[in-house]
Amino acid sequence: MEKDLLDIKSATAADIELILNTASSFKDVLSRDIKKVPTLRGKTAVNLFFEPSTRTKTSFELAEKRLSTDVVNFVVPTSSVAKGETLYDTIKTIESYGIDFIIIRHQCSGVPHFISKISNASVINAGDGINEHPTQALLDAFTIKEQKGRIAGLKIAIVGDILHSRVAKSNIYCLKKLGAKIRLIAPHTLIPAGIEHDVAEIYHDVESGIAGMDVIMALRIQQERQSGGFFSSTDEYFKFWGLTLKRLGKASPDVIVMHPGPMNRGVEIASDAADSRHSVINSQVTNGLAVRMAVLYLLDNARPKGFQISD
């Protein structure tokens, strides 16, 4: 393990397995009556969110607290960033407090990598631009493994806005490294350049795309993509690519349906699919906590000890 979790692209299958196995132990902790452990007592984490986030931020914060980490939330609109401070200066200031973890979400791709170069703290990417969202992919892999007992050999479809989805990107890298067969389903406008290098198949038709799948991941469709000309209307999107219970009938009988949230019911997924017996969406949320605890724990072990401020 490295000291940072910047992306899944550069992680090894062994790293991923280690995180998933460690997450299993933390999931046991979470089922106890007393859910807090002293593992990272005396350590400090900064949740540095430059983009609005409820789920990921809550999940990280709770994971940090369950490990007894001191938590600082850096709220961007009220900070000096609003006064025009550079990211470099923000990071240098935060680091001077003696921080062990920087959990970063930012609208620009590569910001976690930039921070990693100028900081000695462990940097965890909580979503950067349209690049990656590694902990989401890890919790998705954990959930699939929990449900299916394995990942290698599974047929997994990712449906929706692949082009703008950091969740899709991280999942593609992660599941490919673990041996799954990945199929993308989306209109042509939402397929990123060159992605055929990383997936087995690309489908533009949802009905044939779903056929025989073991796992289906739906992605959030953002309203503003309509004005970008990526599709004509959410109604048409739902008609052609929306995940409905009827369409799920073409998949493997024990197919599981996943969604990173927040869902747009009636756009990318119908309520009858989201609330069906196939849905594991709520398990994803619980598992997110265990996976993030595992990541914090493992990165802390990987980081050189002794506080120092980098040049």
Add this chain to the structure above:
Amino acid sequence: MELIIKNGHIIDPSQGMDLIGDIYIRDGLISKVGQGEKDEGGVQVIDATGLYVFPGLIDMHTHLREPGFEYKETIKSGTRAAVKGGFTSVCCMPNTKPVNDNETVTEFIVIKAKSEGFCNVFPIGAITKRQEGKELAEMGMMRDAGAVAFSDDGWPVMDSLMMRRALEYSTVFKAPVISHAEDLSLSNDGVMNEGYLSTTLGLRGIPAQSEVIAIKRDIELAGLTGGRLHIAHVSTAGGVMAIREAKSRGILVTAETCPHYLHLTEEAANGYNTAAKVNPPLRTQKDVEAVREGLIDGTIDVIATDHAPHHRDDKLCEFDRAAFGISGLEIAFSLSYALVKEGLLPLSKLIEKMTIRPAQVLNINKGTLREGADADIAIVNLDKEFVVDTEKFVSKGKNTPFHGRHLSGLPVITICQGNIRYNFNNDIIMDGI
């Protein structure tokens, strides 16, 4: 006699000259090139034995940043970088603050360059007011004040009718229109070349077609109007093909590329390396090969630097927010000379593309060692090897992806209008003209 350069290997493509001999300079002009004249007393002699002597290099695409962005570069620091790189003339792009879209700004640059510059500075005026693409700038008045060409560089003229008018109107003033060929709607706020790498980095891509479509449009407009079109910084295989085809049809078009498009691919930006963020973006190996081929077969007339100096803070930030551009003047010759060393281009061809060709494109009386011409001369040690160290750049812009690269071919003495402006051997850069 004021200055004699003795026993150098003189190459001057403007007159097909390739000989070992002496250059005699008097009153800032070249008085004789040849051998056998006796030295006179009180004359300064440069022994150029083992060195090459070329007409001073001309960069037809430079950003000097002054007025307005003096923290990035000034006329003084930029021309200092120029003479260190063997350049005796630079043409500065108008995207300053205020934009060079009127005679007052043009005059300011000319006067400032005369008092503080180390080499000749030829301003390039804007095509449109404030580079907004909406109204023509005062081309005639800028021409009278010293502008040698017109460009909205940094931005394309997106409106086809406005570009048509610019090509027509500029013919009156006998100055080329330099096209920053980019279809902004296709670029769609991209920050690097579009392809698998941009996808894996999660960075918005600029497709090659953004450049190719714009080049093709401007070629068609040049054909329609008979205007003098020059395509700036060609980076794509498709662009090279379009220009080659246009030339074969007899359309009046010339083109330039830059050293970074001859050497680097998009891979240089991997790891979010902002030093390799440039517009047009670094492309693929296929494009690098096509641009080299275009240079070799004459499709691309000129090597220019697109010297785009930036402050450290403009690059030490998020990739999306980092400034586009590479600081190029000080190593442009050495990078270009690498093609000669690779056996791709004869030395005389390379010198032609950095001297007489840009002079012809701009219709300026430079780039030659003919008797009577301005004594603008570059003396180069082609065998000298060095490692690029941005800390040693005299430009304020240290932004280059070539830091640490091993190169050979070092300009050692630069003479502008008969005066030594740079001397590597005693590290002297002379002040003022």
